Amino acid sequence: MEFELDGRPVSVSSSITLLAALRDELGVRSAKDGCAPQGQCGCCTVWVDGEPRVSCVTPVARVSGRRVTTLDGLDAGVRDRWADALCASGGSQCGFCTPGIVMRLAAERHQSTVRSDIASSLTAHLCRCTGWQTILDAAVMVASGEHDDFPRDDESANQRASIEGRSAQVVSPRVALGEGGFAEDTAPEDAWVAVLAPDGTWSVASNITEARQRAGVVQGRRSTLGINWPIEPPTGEFVRTLSTTWVEPAYLEPDAVWCRPGGEPFGPTENGGAFGDKARWLRDEARRLADENQRPMRVVLSREDVVRHGAKRPVLAGGVRSDGSGTIVVRRTEGVADLVRSVAPDWEVQVVDVPGPPSTLERRAAVWAEIAVLRSSLSDEPWDHVTSPEGAEAWARVDDDAIHVKVRCGRVLDRTVLHSYCVGAAHMALGWVRSEGLAVDESGVVHDLTIRSFGVVRASDMPDVRVEIVDDDAEPINGSDAVFVAVASAVWRFDGWPARWPSERDVADR
Ligand code: FES
Ligand code: FES
Structure with missing residues (x-):
């Protein structure tokens, strides 16, 4: 089976997918496998005769004699413009999704500066990190020929990204091109x-x-089972209660x-x-x-394996009283009772056994977030205000136009990076409250195994996020977790405090 790859003739096995041929037989690394063979994340997008195609569901036989272009075969000037714009806007964090997104957007004959058009072009793509807005910023920069030549201290950018990502991170145009050093x-x-x-x-x-x-x-399928809320809310004199379900962390790189x-x-x-x-x-x-x-x-791990075996935030139900004290009933998870005692000494914690995938407190703001949103719901202030256990402060407010965010988390180090992580946190919070969930049956088996079934908010459904960063001379600490919790509180308030998350999905819409 022969075709043209980035301008040179190649020959591969005939009974595999185009993505397998590219990665396994031809050594291409820019096309990523985020969900193969589901065809639902867009990370493997390449061009076939100049048109974007999801290569993990394209039999290689279909490209026989045709022209396949990967990110590596793009005109170097075009590729660098996208990489620079994504880096300058904060439109790439891990860089797993961005090679496919660049291939999608660079294929547009008339590159639009209209944000809703760009978002619509990204319907076939997912990004877990950025919250989309900064990707749209990058696309507008490329389409309008703008350059952002602001001086940047790479070390400070890496430091802020590592604080927000809670692991060593690198900020660079190369990362935006998918060269972040993934093990695969x-x-x-x-x-x-x-x-x-x-x-x-x-x-x-x-x-x-x-x-x-x-x-x-x-291969996994989206389940016909509905989401359930396995823990009943506690009974008592509560002003407000909240029940959560299983959610998938949904990082794009398996x-x-x-x-x-x-x-x-x-x-x-x-x-x-x-x-x-x-x-x-x-x-x-x-x-x-x-x-x-x-x-x-x-x-x-395949996408299905990640969902089956990967640890989730603990499911729970809680209630808050008018004096700010409350009760949390939470899935047995290592360290959870100690965590509740440390962040909310006046709260009662009941640990219960719930069949399901493993759970961990290492998921974003696990359990302290749920307590903080319940407490914040008592406030009459227009902005929900959250202080993280580390001491970062975030404020959030939602209106018909946008999600408004303020954050204070020590020295800013790199405004673009901090802004990007805050927008990403707002995106994750919005999905958590409204749309994200995994069907898990009564025996604890996960049924939603496809990446689209997790309910991650798509580009075209993402409201504007306006972030104000409060300057501060203190030691830099993680701010995006506080933003995540503040935005979840504000979205919950805006939606009228529905007692179950995700509020927009139930058995009826499955
Ligand atoms: S890997 Fe092809 S769409 Fe996800
Ligand atoms: S930058 Fe999009 S998934 Fe990480």
């Missing part, structure tokens, strides 16, 4: 690949297509680790909506499999 991209060429089979064993082969075939993986025999594992990359908590248990598996097979191994 940096594994040695001769590494074999291991994927999880349905019985929990590893299926090992020389390439991912074969490993998945051998594993007999049945967890992956590679390792040489006797070596140190590399990965997973702890970024992109994970906030420092990806599947670290894969490191032991990669080391073991590399030693057992005496060759470099890469261990890769």
Whole structure:
């Protein structure tokens, strides 16, 4: 099977997808696998005869004799303009989604400066980090030929990104082009690949297509089951109660680790909506499999595996009294009772067993967020105000035009980066309150395994987010978690405090 790749003739196996041919046989790393073969995240977008195509659902046979262009084959000037604009606007954080987004937007014949048009063009894409607004800013910059040559201190930008991402981060145009060093991209060429089979064993082969075939993986579907709220709210004299359901962290890069025999594992990359908590248990598996097979191994979770096995924030239900005290009933999760006692000593905590995927307190503002929004709902002030356990302050207000945010979190270090993480936090908060949820059945099995079923807010549904950063000379601390909680409080207030999140999804809309 032959086609033209970035201007040169190539020949590949004929019974695989275009994405598998690009990544496994031709060494292309800019096209990412975020959900293959679901075709729902847009990370693998390339051009076929100049038209954007989702390569993970395109049989390579369909491009026989045709012209395939990846990000690497784009005109260097065009590629650099996009990378610079995304970096200047804060429109890329982990950089996993942006190569596909650039391929989508750069294909437009008449690049629009109309934000709603740009957002509509991104219907086939997902981004977990940025909240879209800064991606639209970058697209407007490119379309209007603007340049932002502001001087930037790279070290300060990296420091602010690492504080907000809660793991080492790099801010650079290269990252926006997908060169952030993901384990799936940096594994040695001769590494074999291991994927999880349905019985929990590893299926090992020389390439991912074969490993998945051998594993007999049945692809996940969006469930016909509805979301449920597994914990009943406490009873008592509460002014307000809140019940949450399972939500997926939904970082776009599925967890992956590679390792040489006797070596140190590399990965997973702890970024992109994970906030420092990806599947670290894969490191032991990669080391073991590399030693057992005496060759470099890469261990890769599919999107379905990430959802099935990845840790979620604990589900809970809570109620707040008029004096600000309250009760939290929460899924048994390591450290949760201590956390509640430390952030809310006047609250009662009841720990209960709920069947379901693993849960962790390492998810964004887990449990203290829910207590803070319940408390904030008692306030009559127009702005919801939250102070994080670290001491960052955030204020948020929602009206028909926008989500308004103020944040104070020590020295700003890099205004663009902090702004980007705050917009991303607002996006995540909006989805958490209104649309995000996973169907989990009564025995605890997750049913929503496709990336679109998580309810992440799409570009065209994202309101404007206006962020004011309050200058402060104190030590820099994480501000976006406080923004996440303040925005969740403000959205909840704006929506009239519905007692269940997500408020806009229930059995009826599934
Ligand atoms: S990897 Fe192809 S759309 Fe997600
Ligand atoms: S920058 Fe979009 S998913 Fe991370």
